Amino acid sequence: MSRIDEAFATLRAEARVGLVAYVTAGDPDRERSAEVLRAVDRGGADVIEVGVPFSDPLADGPVIQRASERALRAGMTLSGVLDLVGEVRHELRAPIVLFTYANPVVRMGVDAFASRAAAAGVDGVLVLDLPLEEARETRDVFVEAGLDPIFLVSPTTTPERIALADALGRGFLYVISRLGVTGARATVAEGAGELAARVRASARLPIALGFGLSQPDHVKAVGAFADAAVVGSALVDRIATSGRDELARDVEQYVRWLTGRAEGADA
Numbered sequence: 001m002s003r004i005d006e007a008f009a010t011l012r013a014e015a016r017v018g019l020v021a022y023v024t025a026g027d028p029d030r031e032r033s034a035e036v037l038r039a040v041d042r043g044g045a046d047v048i049e050v051g052v053p054f055s056d057p058l059a060d061g062p063v064i065q066r067a068s069e070r071a072l073r074a075g076m077t078l079s080g081v082l083d084l085v086g087e088v089r090h091e092l093r094a095p096i097v098l099f100t101y102a103n104p105v106v107r108m109g110v111d112a113f114a115s116r117a118a119a120a121g122v123d124g125v126l127v128l129d130l131p132l133e134e135a136r137e138t139r140d141v142f143v144e145a146g147l148d149p150i151f152l153v154s155p156t157t158t159p160e161r162i163a164l165a166d167a168l169g170r171g172f173l174y175v176i177s178r179l180g181v182t183g184a185r186a187t188v189a190e191g192a193g194e195l196a197a198r199v200r201a202s203a204r205l206p207i208a209l210g211f212g213l214s215q216p217d218h219v220k221a222v223g224a225f226a227d228a229a230v231v232g233s234a235l236v237d238r239i240a241t242s243g244r245d246e247l248a249r250d251v252e253q254y255v256r257w258l259t260g261r262a263e264g265a266d267a
Helices: 003-014 030-043 062-073 078-091 102-108 110-120 136-145 159-168 192-202 216-222 233-241 247-259
Strands: 018-024 047-051 096-100 124-127 148-153 173-176 207-210 228-231
Touching: 003 018, 018 030, 018 062, 018 207, 018 233, 018 247, 030 047, 030 078, 030 247, 047 062, 062 233, 078 096, 078 102, 078 110, 096 102, 102 110, 110 136, 136 148, 148 159, 159 173, 159 192, 173 192, 192 207, 216 228, 216 247, 228 233, 233 247
Parallel strands: 018 047, 018 228, 047 096, 096 124, 124 148, 148 173, 173 207, 207 228
Antiparallel strands: none
16 A cells, blocks of 8 residues: 555545645755645645646646746756755655656656656656556556656546546546646535536545645545545745745745644734
8 A cells, every 4th residue: 555545545545635736846946845834744744745846837736836947946956856855755754646748758768757656655647647548658658667657637537537537546536626727726516516426436445536626625525525635826926025033934834834733823
């Protein structure tokens, strides 16, 4: 059983909704990015999604685009991301999922990437723009290395492709609750519950639902129909607006607030 499987088994046993927390590796710089990962883990995230900064994103909204730009200016690369994860992995309880576009992985080489990611302690990999129909070879390399391949499902995904994502995937399915790019919203997407029900009808893997979530009420609402809530842009924005000395504290408090482990944090 992988660390991701163990995390979702714990959620089921404790009858609570999980939190998948997204941060961009290298934002605002390498040293403070390591502090952020430690703070997210201390705050109680059940899974940490580590974004590989990329110059030409497809689905990232302005908040995460700016985070990637900061990380790239600070010199972060895919190789650097793997080194960073390897540096802090032994300090973290939560499983780590790398969130990346295909270009950096192909440039490094799929086999080399999988080997280095596994050695660094990565638990799963989500290649955002890898088409399901072309994913099997890469997926098999990941599985052979001990990495859980994670796939995306959107409101327009057909039942047949949901079933394919489920068959190829491990760990969980990342369900995008709305079309468009990432970014915090005031409410959970209308129809998110119906979408989750459609996914469950064709899939066996746990569901982590994201896009637009930013508050404890959102996480709680998602728990009515999914196994975990994904919070990204709102957390990345917190990183961007925190001062150097307050960064780790602010990140930890925000994650604690999302998970219900702290009272009185600001939205």
